[in-house]
Amino acid sequence: MANHSSSASESSRFMQHHFVDADQQFDAAKMGMWIFLVTEILFFGGLFAAYVIYRAWYPELFTLASEELNTLWGGVNTVVLIGSSLTVAMAIKSAQLNQKKNIAINLAITLALAAVFMVIKYFEWTHKFHIGIFPGEFYSFEGIDHPKANIFFSLYYLMTGLHGIHVVIGMGLMAWLLWRSLKGHFDSEYYTPVEITGLYWHLVDIIWIFLFPLFYLID
Amino acid sequence: MDTAESSSNLKKIQVQRFKPDDNPDNHYLNEETGLWSWLTTVDHKKIGIMYLASITFFFFVGGLMALLVRTELWTPAKTFIEANTYNQLFTLHGAVMIFLFLVPSVPAALGNFILPLQLGAKDVAFPRLNLLSYYLYLAGSFIAIYAIFSGGIDTGWTFYTPYSSSTGGAVTTMTFGVFVIGFSSILTGVNFITTIHKMRAPGLSWDKLPLFCWGLYATSVIQILATPVLAITLALVAMERILGIGIFDPALGGDPVLYQHFFWFYSHPAVYIMIVPGFGVVSEIISTFSKKHIFGYWAIALSSLAIAFIGFLVWGHHMFVSGQATLASMVFSFLTFLVGIPTGIKMFNWTATLYKGSIKLASPLLYIFGFFFLFLVGGLTGIVLGSIALDVHLHDTYYVVAHFHFVMVGGMVMAFLAGLHYWWPKITGKMYNETMAKIACGIIFVGFNVTFLPQFVMGSQGMPRRYFNYIEQFQSFHQVSTIGSYILGLGFLMVFYYLVKSIYRGEQATSNPWGSRALEWQISTLPPLHNFHHTPVIVNGPYDYHKPMEEFQLGLAESGNGHGHDADLEVTKEGEDLSAE
Ligand code: HEM
Ligand SMILES: [Cu+2]
Numbered sequence: 001m002a003n004h005s006s007s008a009s010e011s012s013r014f015m016q017h018h019f020v021d022a023d024q025q026f027d028a029a030k031m032g033m034w035i036f037l038v039t040e041i042l043f044f045g046g047l048f049a050a051y052v053i054y055r056a057w058y059p060e061l062f063t064l065a066s067e068e069l070n071t072l073w074g075g076v077n078t079v080v081l082i083g084s085s086l087t088v089a090m091a092i093k094s095a096q097l098n099q100k101k102n103i104a105i106n107l108a109i110t111l112a113l114a115a116v117f118m119v120i121k122y123f124e125w126t127h128k129f130h131i132g133i134f135p136g137e138f139y140s141f142e143g144i145d146h147p148k149a150n151i152f153f154s155l156y157y158l159m160t161g162l163h164g165i166h167v168v169i170g171m172g173l174m175a176w177l178l179w180r181s182l183k184g185h186f187d188s189e190y191y192t193p194v195e196i197t198g199l200y201w202h203l204v205d206i207i208w209i210f211l212f213p214l215f216y217l218i219d
Numbered sequence: 220m221d222t223a224e225s226s227s228n229l230k231k232i233q234v235q236r237f238k239p240d241d242n243p244d245n246h247y248l249n250e251e252t253g254l255w256s257w258l259t260t261v262d263h264k265k266i267g268i269m270y271l272a273s274i275t276f277f278f279f280v281g282g283l284m285a286l287l288v289r290t291e292l293w294t295p296a297k298t299f300i301e302a303n304t305y306n307q308l309f310t311l312h313g314a315v316m317i318f319l320f321l322v323p324s325v326p327a328a329l330g331n332f333i334l335p336l337q338l339g340a341k342d343v344a345f346p347r348l349n350l351l352s353y354y355l356y357l358a359g360s361f362i363a364i365y366a367i368f369s370g371g372i373d374t375g376w377t378f379y380t381p382y383s384s385s386t387g388g389a390v391t392t393m394t395f396g397v398f399v400i401g402f403s404s405i406l407t408g409v410n411f412i413t414t415i416h417k418m419r420a421p422g423l424s425w426d427k428l429p430l431f432c433w434g435l436y437a438t439s440v441i442q443i444l445a446t447p448v449l450a451i452t453l454a455l456v457a458m459e460r461i462l463g464i465g466i467f468d469p470a471l472g473g474d475p476v477l478y479q480h481f482f483w484f485y486s487h488p489a490v491y492i493m494i495v496p497g498f499g500v501v502s503e504i505i506s507t508f509s510k511k512h513i514f515g516y517w518a519i520a521l522s523s524l525a526i527a528f529i530g531f532l533v534w535g536h537h538m539f540v541s542g543q544a545t546l547a548s549m550v551f552s553f554l555t556f557l558v559g560i561p562t563g564i565k566m567f568n569w570t571a572t573l574y575k576g577s578i579k580l581a582s583p584l585l586y587i588f589g590f591f592f593l594f595l596v597g598g599l600t601g602i603v604l605g606s607i608a609l610d611v612h613l614h615d616t617y618y619v620v621a622h623f624h625f626v627m628v629g630g631m632v633m634a635f636l637a638g639l640h641y642w643w644p645k646i647t648g649k650m651y652n653e654t655m656a657k658i659a660c661g662i663i664f665v666g667f668n669v670t671f672l673p674q675f676v677m678g679s680q681g682m683p684r685r686y687f688n689y690i691e692q693f694q695s696f697h698q699v700s701t702i703g704s705y706i707l708g709l710g711f712l713m714v715f716y717y718l719v720k721s722i723y724r725g726e727q728a729t730s731n732p733w734g735s736r737a738l739e740w741q742i743s744t745l746p747p748l749h750n751f752h753h754t755p756v757i758v759n760g761p762y763d764y765h766k767p768m769e770e771f772q773l774g775l776a777e778s779g780n781g782h783g784h785d786a787d788l789e790v791t792k793e794g795e796d797l798s799a800e
Pocket of ligand 1: 377
């Protein structure tokens with residue numbers, strides 16, 4: 001394991017000129033990310049508001065249409081994402097314990113789980129397209145006996161789609177972190193990017209935890 | 220570092236007098252030069268200047284469109300352009316002025332430059348993010364301009380559905396542009412809040428925070444809470460056009476009033492994004508030019524936050540005639556009246572600060588007086604519009620147009636100009652021609668009133684907004700208004716002329732031409748690359764005018780003493796003890 005003095009000099013490589021010390025840099029980064037996550041919640045908030053309103057207007061539709069969604073795969077994806085949140089947390093823990101190799105391993109697993117999530121998503125979506133469940137005016141599915149079925153699926157595609165975009169962005173961040181961790185940038189002195197990306201990833205996870213019951217588990 | 224050691228350390232440091240080194244050979248503009256250094260700079264001062272240049276450009280673009288609109292209204296029927304062009308012109312005028320000029324004007328341009336200086340910081344918390352915000356702003360602007368050439372838009376700046384989801388033209392492109400600019404705005408907000416929390420110099424406790432910073436803080440809160448909702452709303456409009464998702468389109472089972480709720484949930488708070496930073500500018504200037512401690516510091520600081528907060532509860536006053544529930548209208552109306560309270564508190568505190576001050580009627584203060592008068596009219600007419608019964612009559616008439624121009628142009632543009640004149644010597648190191656500045660201020664004030672006062676009259680008599688043709692009864696009002704708009708334009712051109720001229724011909728500015736106590740004036744002009752050679756320790760607040768200037772001092776601490784953030788209470792106390800010695 002790296003001795004203290006060398007890790008200190010490594011971390012000072014990433015100390016930016018305008019901060020007084022590493023603590024200030026770390027605190028600022030963390031706070032910035034928290035505030036950004038608030039904006040993300042509001043961003044999704046608009047869609048959640050739309051969901052609430054339409055569900056209040058067309059409760060039967062939401063029950064009916066929900067049956068078209070595959071609860072099994074949705075459930076698998078939920079487990080996959082929760083698992084990835086765990087591995088990201090473990091990556092941070094490894095950094096704190098200065099276990100440099102474990103940082104990379106945990107990040108790699110996180111990345112892989114995110115990819116699994118997206119693959120499952122891909123199959124879910126393509127299956128629906130196949131039977132004519134398209135968003136909005138392209139909707140041509142005959143199987144649901146409700147005139148406004150398109151609205152439910154518009155919301156479904158928008159919300160899971162926006163969430164999917166966030167997963168893809170998260171994958172990009174994970175890949176970047178993985179690359180940096182392989183170059184040995186992170187240790188117990190400096191792991192700010194791992195920590196704040198972790199925060200972002202938890203949010204992505206939490207949003208899915210709301211989306212899953214709201215769309216898949218309506219009975 | 221234990222407390223005893225650190226305090227003795229500070230004590231030693233405190234003894235040094237703060238002396239700005241007026242060495243003009245060594246400052247932020249000449250340490251790195253060349254176009255590339257500008258385009259890739261992470262220096263908040265240069266980024267502020269890039270914003271300044273960009274918003275000035277868009278201000279004149281938007282202004283030109285306004286003049287075309289006003290010229291077209293010279294006669295009741297077609298004067299020189301087609302109705303369709305007219306619709307596009309007023310839409311673009313509104314969108315350009317709001318999204319490309321007003322929203323970024325004070326926060327992104329002046330705020331970027333001044334905020335770290337006032338905090339005693341070397342830069343904002345995330346300098347690279349700051350540069351990214353600027354490029355997002357620029358990218359969004361180009362997309363918006365591209366939209367003009369690829370079909371234009373005629374929906375009005377509000378993009379109301381279902382019209383916006385069905386009309387031709389480049390609405391999708393335009394909303395995408397605004398979406399991108401929105402992200403720029405969000406990121407600036409994130410950056411500023413973090414900067415204010417984490418980057419304050421030792422000794423700069425919350426009760427010494429300059430009111431401009433408080434204003435920017437409240438603005439940033441609104442930016443991060445409201446802008447994402449606008450972003451998603453506009454994304455939904457784009458989806459509506461591309462996929463026909465039917466959320467807002469009644470033909471597909473959607474609800475257009477929902478759009479209005481979403482839109483105004485952003486856009487009412489957004490009008491406060493456009494004025495609250497202006498309030499911050501006013502406080503700084505009032506204190507400096509009356510040489511007095513600001514009256515009711517906390518009242519002014521907290522009323523900005525109160526306005527930000529109440530601003531989120533009143534959006535429904537734009538929808539009194541949209542078919543929303545009567546009860547909702549009544550609640551929104553009541554809440555709207557509440558906004559008047561914190562605003563009034565501010566006005567009274569400013570007046571009280573001026574009272575018995577040794578007032579120096581320099582041009583920044585003159586612009587502030589213009590602000591007072593015009594903003595007062597704008598705010599009071601807002602109360603009128605907030606009354607349901609009156610609004611049913613006045614909604615979508617020229618009365619509304621006059622109202623929001625009084626607050627947005629009379630309030631914010633005046634405050635922006637005041638701030639620009641006030642900080643100009645610090646930004647450019649040059650003094651402008653004071654006589655010209657005063658004359659221009661007068662011309663703008665007169666031109667503004669000639670333009671917009673007749674619109675109150677027209678509006679209350681029933682002239683609807685956004686109409687291409689009108690009945691002859693209104694012609695003389697329209698003509699007066701059009702003449703006024705040319706006078707106003709002339710005033711702005713003059714400002715542009717003497718400010719730009721001062722860069723080449725202006726007198727060299729001293730480091731503190733107004734004799735202010737605020738921190739940004741205690742460093743050399745032009746400021747050095749990283750603002751402070753040493754991290755300052757703040758002993759006196761920014762409005763401490765009770766001591767003569769010679770006694771007023773800022774301590775100097777070696778940078779990197781480990782106390783540079785979050786203004787630990789400890790350090791504050793030490794600073795105060797030391798000043799009492
Ligand atoms: C502080 C700065 C303010 C700004 C920048 C501002 C701006 C605006 C704008 C742009 C509009 C027109 C929106 C549209 O295009 O339809 C508007 C309308 C309105 N404003 Fe303000 N406003 C401000 C303050 C106030 C205040 C203090 C009040 C009330 C206390 C108020 C009440 C209203 C109402 C009720 C309307 C709707 C009128 C209608 O469309 O029927 N405003 N304002
Ligand atoms: Cu409003």
